[in-house]
Amino acid sequence: MTIRIVETVFDPFLEIQHFQTQLALNGKCGATSIFIGTMRDFNDGDDVRAMTLEHYDGMTQKQLAKIIATAKEKWAILDELIIHRIGDILPNEPIVVISVWAMHRAEAFEACRYIMEELKSHAPFWKREILTSNESRWVLKNTSGKN
Amino acid sequence: MTIRIVETVFDPFLEIQHFQTQLALNGKCGATSIFIGTMRDFNDGDDVRAMTLEHYDGMTQKQLAKIIATAKEKWAILDELIIHRIGDILPNEPIVVISVWAMHRAEAFEACRYIMEELKSHAPFWKREILTSNESRWVLKNTSGKN
Amino acid sequence: MITITLRYFASLREQVGRSKETFTFSHTLSVVDVWQHANSMPLPENTLIAVNMEYVDKLYCVCDGDEVAFFPPVTGG
């Protein structure tokens, strides 16, 4: 399990690839499920120019570790990586990456989605958007992950 | 939409990264869901040394395009990539990659999983395993993707 | 006269000992009838059938020029 909170732009593919080379999966991993959340240039009908992400350092890491521990109780998964940006973010930049390695696909898919939904509802991050009008505002709540 | 059937080992992360740079997502994509299926070195209680993947060239591409078209009817997704190996494969090598780009996470997660399950049940691929005992056998059926 | 191409894949290809063949019939017939004309062994129960690369059921009737494929359950991904 690895949790990283980063302040600068990162390449999700290089990060996952690098993490994976350090795993001793040795033929045991049949399924990897990855989610990448990226900053959009619109929200709630307005054009967004940039975003600042605040977090509660310490509690973030504690809550994410707890979410992964619960996922490991629910599903047979081999390893997990979470990377989350904080600070100033521009459209198209990755905000969050979750990657779950498992023997079988159902476990990988379900654990990855579970971790993402729990992160959205429990990890202490807050987004402040800067609109193209230069007005800035706090995002009031996350949208539901259900269809 | 891109569907590729490849005969040699590939790097899933470089492939997705390369495909993504060609997409004109321009701030519209908030969510990417990726699945990577990797060859394991065991199956049905036996140690597996290698695998050969046969397919029905032409029907494979037709069925995968149909699966993606159905996914696009069901969910608002922006773009899709499927890469599938054929030929001789060794443990730890990727067999399949599915990547779905969407505005929102529910659509990305659900479409990616749907495409994977439909591929498993409808795309005409067949695996022949070579055990460490050098005995070889056809895989009789895919395991369920439900938990 | 209708002429069709038959194809066999994976374990079924090995069982019938052929991968591709052409048949000519004087009248249209269902894909299960096609199998019976082409093979002495009965059609294995879990066999999947495609005509022109689309799945069909075994009572589907072939037309001139069709490619009819028989194969075991798929195991990709």
Add this chain to the structure above:
Amino acid sequence: MITITLRYFASLREQVGRSKETFTFSHTLSVVDVWQHANSMPLPENTLIAVNMEYVDKLYCVCDGDEVAFFPPVTGG
């Protein structure tokens, strides 16, 4: 005597105009009572509360040395 640290985040930090402060009380009290002692505005209804970085409900009683945090709904990911 119990001494606790209060922390505020995001929009709530801006509303109260402070990010961190220390309070000393003569007896234990609930986190909602802590809020009322520290702030003239009522506790906003959707506020989340954590003690020592774990979520608690508003009737949770603080102990000496606790870090009590108040913040709006989270919006990460």
